[in-house]
Amino acid sequence: MFDAVLENLPYLLGGFLTNVKLAVFALAGGLFLGTLVGLGRISKRPWVYYPVTLYVNFLRNIPLILVIFWFYFVMPILVGKNLDPFVSAAVSFIVFEATYFGEIFRAGFQSISKDLVSAAYSTGLNFRQTATYILVPIAFRRMLPSMITQSIITFQDTSLAYVIGLAEMVRRTTIVDSIEVRSIQLYSFVAILFFIICFIGSRISLHYEEKSRKAKVL
Amino acid sequence: MIEIKNVSKWFGDFQVLVDIDEVVQRGQKVVICGPSGSGKSTLLRCINGLEPYQKGEIVVDGVSLSDPKTNLYKLREKIGMVFQRFELYPHMTVLRNITLAPIKVRKKSRPQAEKKAMELLERVGIPDKAGAYPANLSGGQQQRVAIARALAMEPACMMFDEPTSALDPEMIQEVLEVMIGLAKEGMTMLVVTHEMGFAREVADEIIFMDAGRIVERGRGDEFFKNPKSQRTKDFLGQILK
């Protein structure tokens, strides 16, 4: 029944690995940049707040596919030579997903009582230390379910790197399909694969949500 | 060591501090009382630079807060502060709560900081809780940890913002005892509280604030027995029932 899939399994799974790789880079960069974006969104300094807010609101209104194209066109101009689609895609994803993680972090930061921050400052800690040891760890733990959900979305989004020719799973599936024309099997397979990963991820997120709701520790 | 000269503060159009004048000498214990919204908490936060003020000047140990060159972080090392809701870092153990600032700000080594932290925990009576998380502690224990955390930076002065208001009655005494102990050791203290028993025992000066102003100040029993202003009389009447 799934013979076309089995025949091409290594090829297809190799593509899947590319999705995973891209997701890892996107998440690492997106989380880091997202932390900065979140901090920027709660900043009282207008020269930080307004540019960051503009950046977030701008990117959240544009399709990710278009952002991927835009970076695909922009990067060669900036860097001076043609880039590997993986790098271009990774940059697009980091910049794009950072807006979503940024908003999640912002919600996390805003849930921290002002007095807790005052308590940290009153022991002589400066902003960078307070952010690093207090704000970010607490916000991250509180928003973990949302972070996991967003990570799942990011993983799904990596399929869009298809459009710039990245040899990820969807592109490889279409390539195999153009030869074998066993579309139902092939597309079902990639759908099922994504489904399994994302479904497990959403269960994990629910588990953490339940856990933090019961514990109410943080 | 703390001089507050003619300080006023506005939140937008609303004036929350009106011409506050006060001097706190080293070793003095000053208690501030008054109805909610009178500006007592705001005044404390102005003293360690957590809140800005628009008019007047606050000078701590010779350093003026109005001076743009003043390093607020260094200044905050000198003043320890304890908050109504304890505000311990929930994701860290009690020990780490206390040692975080000494390690990161004073650059002490971990063993050094932990040794000092354990001494402080002994002093506040709960050395056995060093490895526990704040969520596992009672309110009274958390507040005592908060006091130890503030003391870890070896401040010259300690400020308390309604330290017992969020506590169940049975736990108020254990925290007050720690504070009385501190007072007896000669710590300069600025305490916002409704605990008049504590004020009677420990305070050199009691200040009554209302609507952003200092309405009356007095020493010990004199303040309680012969309040001069009507507002003070009314307020004391309320809380000393």
Next chain:
Amino acid sequence: MLSYKFDWGVLWRQPYGEWLLQGLWLTIQIGALAWVIALSLGILFGTLRSVRFLPLRILGSVYVEVFRNIPFLVQLFFWFYAGPMLFGKTLQFKINALSGLNYYVAIVALGLYTASRVGEHVRAGFASIGHGQYEAVLSTGMTPVQMYWHVMIPHALRLIIPPLTTEFLTIFKNSAVAMTIGVAETTFMSYKIDEQTFHGLEATTGAMAIYLVLGMTVVKLMDFIEARFRIPGLMTR
């Protein structure tokens, strides 16, 4: 920086400017039609997820989980490439020969995908209405179907206008994915302009501006709808 001569004229020079406008028109069509599907199905599945009868709840849950955990691109490709084959050998060729197939598939796929998300919002809307109203309506003798149709659904819809606005915006963003099956919408056109002129940077920037304006229009529209249908006395914001 590579010596790149910017040519912003591509945005309005003929035929490129016209291409972008045609693309915008298609984006609007796809988004609007898919939204109709998404709303209808979403209300249906959201209701299914909320009723007392367990098998219906499970059906609703399965639908939502399946459509939420598979990337939209994969869903789109499945329907477009594999979909016709589901109809058997003879129909398959007829379907594939249809002109504009990609257009119809895009609308249906986008509608189905978005419906799962709308369904979740509808379910949340019902949950926030509270048990009391549910009991009160049933005690007047209405059947559950009547209750949902006449009372719960209209009420829930007003409550969930903010998340629905987000989904409406998202549907226009996701419509861009249809370019992968050749639908000549905005993003497709900006890519095509690059193929012809090698000024993809300007073209995609122009497309971004189009989406921004579209987004702002959608928000204004939903604000108007919310004001028009507001329930007095209810904290909807």
